[in-house]
Amino acid sequence: GCIQKAQEELFEFRRRIEHLPFQNEEDLRQREIALGRLDAVYGELYQLRQLNSQISGMAATAELLAFRDLQHRCGLAISQIQRTLETLPAWQTRHWLQQSQKREHDRSATLLKIVSWSTAVGIVVFLATLTAALRWISGPLREIARGCTRIANGDTSYRLAQISKVQDEFADVVAGVNCMADRFQQSEEDLQQKVRERSDQLLRSQRLANVGFLAAGVAHEINNPLSAISMAAETVELRLCQRDDADSQEAKEILRRVAMIRRESLRCGAITARLLDFSRADRAVRSTVDLAQLIREVLDMVRHLGQFSDRTIEFECERVIMAEVSEAQIRQVILNLVANGLQATDAGGRVCVRLTEQVDNVVVAVEDNGCGMDHETQQQVFDPFFSNQQSGRGTGLGLSIIHRIVEDHGGTVTPFSAGAGQGSTFQVRLPRRARRSAAA
Incomplete structure (x- = not known):
């Protein structure tokens, strides 16, 4: 039973070797050598199996000696089979390792090339995308910065043009800058209006101060002769009224003129009084x-x-x-x-x-x-x-x-x-x- 089992395993092993892929002459030569050894071992196993079937019919004495000799020969054959079997797996393992290493090396080289090319293409695409993104962002930002600088330099009437056709963040920034410029312009106009008003007020105050200073002196200088004129006119009027010809046409004309003198002198006195009120401090x-x-x-x-x-x-x-x-x-x-x-x-x-x-x-x-x-x-x-x-x-x-x-x-x-x-x-x-x- 053991010999038959060994034959079956040896036959299966030989079949596997026959179906191995070999691509060079050295591998084919090694396969032929291995197959020849396997065939020799298989033949010896066959002989052992035949001898084993004959042992049962031998005599106890002479046949026993022959059996022992045959047993010794079987042991030698089995040892040779074991050595062959031990050699063949090692050779097969080395062969498979070499093939596997070569395939893995080729696969790794191919994968490395793919990864290298993919990495290079990815880097190029990334750099191109980054450059385009920077230009897409930096271009409008430069326009906005130039516009802000122009507005900051005093050109509050300048307005930024709409950079983007869609309502994105740049459009919001442009709208905010233009709104800020509108407020700056309005503030500047308000300040200019206030400056004009204050300038007019200052000029008016200066004129008023000058007029007040002049009015104070003029009023004091004019009041004295006005008082004298008024008193003289009043005296003339009284004396004319006391004359015998006060009812004459000439006397009435003189009285009318004297009354006008008094009236106008009083009016001048009122003007000088207002001048004094104007010049006085509060x-x-x-x-x-x-x-x-x-x-x-x-x-x-x-x-x-x-x-x-x-x-x-x-x-x-x-x-x-x-x-x-x-x-x-x-x-x-x-x-x-x-x-x-x-x-x-x-x-x-x-x-x-x-x-x-x-x-x-x-x-x-x-x-x-x-x-x-x-x-x-x-x-x-x-x-x-x-x-x-x-x-x-x-x-x-x-x-x-x-x-x-x-x-x-x-x-x-x-x-x-x-x-x-x-x-x-x-x-x-x-x-x-x-x-x-x-x-x-």
């Missing part, structure tokens, strides 16, 4: 005053003047509004503004006074439907001695005094008019509390 005591009540008192006084009985005067305010002001000076401001509005209207005209309050300010608006003002008149309306009234009806100091008083209170007075014949509005804005420096 030393009035300020207190908390109900402006609504103050304006009502001024309007009641003006309504009783027969000169303006054919005009309508309105007042819009139904509650108490308090402010810390000089009562006498603000009364003069309201009186001058209302009188100015009445003088600017014809018979049947209307003057409306509105009083409103804000968080920190009170606003008095005097509106009339009179002759109105053009732009040039609005620019000059606060200049001393400027007047667009008929000759002899004004001194040109009323609005200048108003401007001076309101500025001393820390407020503003602003004229508004749509043009000639469209009426006028003067808006006075006063702080609710007096400035400490001004109040002192």
